[in-house]
Amino acid sequence: MMPATATRPTPATALRPILGVALADVRDRVRQPAYAVILLAAVALGWLAVPAAGSHWVILQIGDHRGAYNSAYVGLATALAGSLWLALGGFYVVRGVPARDEASGVGRLLAATPLRTTAYFAGKFLSNVLVLASMLVVLAATALTMQLVRGEDRAVDLGALLLPFAVIALPLMVATAAAALLTDTLPGLRGGLGNVVWFFVWMVLAVGGQGPGAPLGGIGVYGAVRSMHAQVREQAPDARGEFSLGFTYTETPLHTFTWSGFTPDAGYLLSRAAVAGLALVVALLPALWFARFDPARGRIAAASHRTPVATVAPATWAAPIPARPLTAARTGGWPFFRLYAAELRILLQGTRWWWWAMAALLTLTAFAATGNGATRIILPAAWIWPVLLWSRLGTQAPEGGVDALLGAIPRPARRALAEWAAGVTLTAVTGLGPGAVLIREGDTDGLASWTAAVLFVPALALALGTVSRSHRLFQATYLPLWYAAANGMTFLDYMGATRAPGQPATVPPTLLALLAGLLLAGVLTRGAGGRFGWSRRWR
């Protein structure tokens, strides 16, 4: 045998596998239709960040002022909106990379190559960063377009426009990319729990990261805010109010001031570089415990059906088996109820005792609370608790590969209805405590609201799960909706949590029930797919 030619490792040879992993991953993702939707969402975000002059909503304001739409201000507003929302939505977009490699089998191919685990994670991290950065590029282009469209200041200063993207948004996207990779590999967080945890981490970051004392400069906005405050005071000494970032309704259109931008100092740039550097370390950390797709050392994609690892004695089928006559197959009875019971079992499969203990504790606490406390505090807690179970609706069959079997079974609509009914049961059971208190106190308006939510939430979960075939879309939709409802945004209060006892809910229960009916009808129609069946991707 010829001796292998010894090659000296160079930076180029070390980088090649990382770039190879990243490039393949990026290509795979950007060629999926969902990527175009994500980019369109970035365009919509850019449009939202620069509202028309007479608008009653705003993303960024200093009291009753906003900046005139010059390059510096439009760049900052758009970059901050991007930082805020892409750190949340982008996280859900880039999650699940190792799980996808495991489910597709690519992971096992890579594991059998000399590719180092650190190189694998570096490549995947780079891929996450590139996907998120591509959204920033689209946002920046949208920002430039919006500046010209709004026309308050048509002088384009590309440096001022792009600076906030480079020093504020990009480091945050890098951190988001690393956090996604970390949660993908941490036992306990690699599933839906990681999505929920990130939502709360993101809230802490979004609020706490704006302050002057935030570690490593937080989200890096404080320097710009201080500069804006100074310039507002200069131009409008009577101006009052604080910096606010987020989608906000304003009674009257805001006054404008001219913000000339900010110049980051060396300390600021160093802190941004430190955020990116720390993110790289976090992204490579999983190499310490990653099992390199060895199913014997733990599995990433729990529902993967491609890598069965037998842990029961593999009873062979070869040995002679005494023949037994088969019972004649008869239809009839109440198959819907057995189907419903089976769907409920599937929905709850693998749920641990501590989950039920917490649900029971919330129910008991509600019984002890007054009507207001039960709906204001306990109900939101009770209806965030099952979010991971709800997100299984409409997704378990496609994610587990069971749809290959279900597609050839008659009456898919009956199955979908049974699945929704299982979700309704889960919602009613987890909200049982507050619901019982509403009955006890004779609060019929509250009970109507509760009932509508019991119908609505599983319908939403089933619809989003069926459309996306992934549990992430519901989680990404429901968490902000729940947060808004629980925090007093009355127009989104689907639970009736913010209503006073005896008062009607702000979201009419009939409207919510109608919406639930429409969502369910959409799912059933999709199931029908042209007189039941034939729908290419219907479960």
Added chain:
Amino acid sequence: MLELIDIAKTYRGGKRAVDGITLRLAPGMVGLLGPNGAGKSSLMRIAATITRPTSGRVLWHGTDAVARPDPLRAALGYLPQDFGVYPNLSAPEFLRYLAAAKGLSARTARARTDELLHLVNLTEAGKRPLKAYSGGMLRRVGIAQALLADPEVIVVDEPTAGLDPEERVRFRNLLSDLAADKIVLLSTHIVSDVESVARDIAVVAGGRLLYRGTPEELLRRTTGLVWELLVRPEDLVAVRARHAVSRMVRTPEGVRARVLAGEPPVPDAVAAEPDLEDAYLATVGGAARQVAA
């Protein structure tokens, strides 16, 4: 009777997977043979009401199954090439779920689940969650679910993948028994799977039906086309460039090759009796040569 009439399937991007295939299926087994990418799985999915054909008709006892798939689905047992399970359910729980989805009565569901698990020898393992099963055991669960509703039509796509040789024999025998009074459509690219059980063979390649008939007729067509010869290793490349080689064995004297050709490829070639693999390769190879020409 299940009729697939002039079926075509073109996927997004323009790939034509099935190109005008007609199959009329009565009780008995039809072995669908074809190379990978021939359109077998697309055709199987169309027969199983999973995929809607781009054109053509699927008739079940004369009823249009494209417009109304439920009557066919009620009579169908389908084992796809690749499928998943709910990992935390046991085999009986999973089968009873599918039995409920198929509308079976509770008593029937219980009885047939137990009997079918016995049939595929999974009674003992039945109490464990499916995530603990091996690939072969999961495939047996798949076989059991296909038989749950005592189907009139059984569509099985590459069913022996993941089974060991003895299990393959057992499954083929089971299919053979079932074909006595049911329509069985068996798709595979393993000729020996079909050879031992099917009296009716359909060969597809490039989305087209190349042959439909008995194995004997397919063999008869190939008579005079199979040659055995001994070649030097250095001549092998030239032989393979000119002819289809169905198999070869390296021996100390040289390479003993079995070649498909219209006339003796070398003067000392000896005519050989064709077997079904030769016949299949000659059929598929002939179509490939026509396409190339």
